[in-house]
Each structure stands twice: as C-alpha cells, then as structure tokens.
Amino acid sequence: MELLLDVILDTVIDGVKILPFLFITYLLMELLEKHTMDKAGDIVRKAGKSGPLWGSLLGVVPQCGFSAAASNLYAGRVITVGTLIAIYLSTSDEMLPLMISNRLPVSKILPILGLKALVGIIAGFIVDFAANKTRKLRHLGREDFRIEEMCEREHCHCEEEEEGSVIRSAFIHTLHIFIYILILTFILNFAVELIGEDTIKSVITANSLAGHLVAGVIGLIPNCAASIIITELYLGGMISMGTMMSGLLVGAGIGLLVLFRVNPEIKRNIHITAILYGTGVFFGILIDLIVR
Numbered sequence: 477m478e479l480l481l482d483v484i485l486d487t488v489i490d491g492v493k494i495l496p497f498l499f500i501t502y503l504l505m506e507l508l509e510k511h512t513m514d515k516a517g518d519i520v521r522k523a524g525k526s527g528p529l530w531g532s533l534l535g536v537v538p539q540c541g542f543s544a545a546a547s548n549l550y551a552g553r554v555i556t557v558g559t560l561i562a563i564y565l566s567t568s569d570e571m572l573p574l575m576i577s578n579r580l581p582v583s584k585i586l587p588i589l590g591l592k593a594l595v596g597i598i599a600g601f602i603v604d605f606a607a608n609k610t611r612k613l614r615h616l617g618r619e620d621f622r623i624e625e626m627c628e629r630e631h632c633h634c635e636e637e638e639e640g641s642v643i644r645s646a647f648i649h650t651l652h653i654f655i656y657i658l659i660l661t662f663i664l665n666f667a668v669e670l671i672g673e674d675t676i677k678s679v680i681t682a683n684s685l686a687g688h689l690v691a692g693v694i695g696l697i698p699n700c701a702a703s704i705i706i707t708e709l710y711l712g713g714m715i716s717m718g719t720m721m722s723g724l725l726v727g728a729g730i731g732l733l734v735l736f737r738v739n740p741e742i743k744r745n746i747h748i749t750a751i752l753y754g755t756g757v758f759f760g761i762l763i764d765l766i767v768r
Contacts, residue, residue, distance in 0.1 A: 483669055487662040494577035495654060503646040527559030528600025535566035536593040543567045543731030551738040557607055557748065560735075562600030564728035564752050566592045570653060570703045571724055578711050588721075591763065595725060599755045656704055664708060684764065687715060688722040692757040695726030696749070698733035717767055722760025726753050 535542060546563040549555045568589060575585050694702050706723035709715045736745050
C-alpha cells in the first residue's frame, strides 16, 4: 500500500510540473494550425513530383490532424503514395510537446525532428519511384483524381477545430493528453518500482531487434497514447534513440485510422501500412547502428 501511494504521489507531482508547459505548447500549436493548415495543404497539392519533400517538411511541423488531412488527399488521389508515406513518417504527433514539457534541450530535439523529416523525404521518393517503375507496387501509384467519389463517402472529422476560442481548444487538448500522461506515467512508475529500472533496461536491450519490432507495433496504434509511451520510455532512458525512432517513425497519429475509413481499397491500405512499418523499423535499426 505504501508503494502504491508513493507511486501515485510521484506521478501527480511529475504531471503537475509539466502541465503548464503542455498548455503553452498546445496553445502555440493551435495558433499555428489555425493560420497555416490551409496553406500547407495547398503546397502539398501543387507539389507534384516534389510532394515527398514538401510533405515531409510540413509533416514535421506539429499540426494536429495533418496526417488525417493527408489521408483524405491520398484517398482523392490528390497526392502520391510517396507523399503520404513521407507525411506519415515525419509526423511528430505528441512527441514534441512531451520533449518540450520535459525540458529536453533544443540541441537534442532538432536532430530528432530533422531525422524524421529526412527519413520521410528519402522513403517518400523511393516509394514513388518504386510505385511507378515496379510492377508489384504499380497499383499504389498515382491515379486520376477521385475527389468527387471521396466526398460522397463519410469523412473523418477528427482533425476539425474545437468550437470556441483557441485557448479553450488548447485547454481541452492539454487536459486530454494530461490524463493520458498521468495514466501511462503511473503504469511506468509502478512497473519500474516493482521490476526495477535496471531489470527493465536489461530485458529491452537484451535483443535490440525485438525492441525495434515491438516499438514499431506500438507506433501503429492510431492513438496519441502510442507516441506518449515510446517518448516516455526514451526520456526515461529505457530505450535507445533508434528504438524510439522505430516507433515514432511508424506512428502516424490518426492518419492510418482515417486512411482505412476514407480509402475503400483495404488491400492497398494494408500495403501502405506494411511499407510504413518496414520503413520505420529499418531506419530505426540503421540509426542505432550509426549512433553506436
């Protein structure tokens, strides 16, 4: 009982400490999204063959719902599959607010964002090239626009702004994520206390390949909780940077969830998911090999 109370107290104290930073971060994100989302979408639409470049650069900017918007654009064949993959890979989701909240130095945050953008650009161009040249992937390539057909189907409205002021929207988003953080931090703190931090580290690092594969699976979860779990483990020093990247590169927020909802070709969606997973894990392993 005493252990449980200590874990709860530590969890609440840790959560309260980062709460103001979360609110400030999400307030800035709301303002950024409100003034740049339409422009970002226009740039991607007009990008053509350079779509993966612009998609990756815009995807790394913390705009809630940009991956969902990309899924709709791809369902309408406005953007290429390479551009979609680039946006998915570069999307930072809840990673950035957590890192800022935990006062991670800018010198460490920028390289992580830069790596996500770089991987998105490289993978996006490779996927587009393969989709156009390789017979097995040609079904993923660019087709005629299908916006009218897409608009006839039900759309996901997860990316719409909360009604009311920007401050109210930021507060609601902060509260939602704060609850996630409290729950997950409690679970992590309790697990660490029971098992021991050294034991957890040894289990995760015992098989680095398995760690990358598991992180990638967690990243596929279409929920902000996935990126919170992976980022918290990294900030706690329990997984390597490469393992974190395997999970965060695969993590596309609600993008995949929206893709399966707005794009009727299930087989195509599964192939895209497989490409995203394989690419994220591959580059995560590569990053670990280079960093070491």
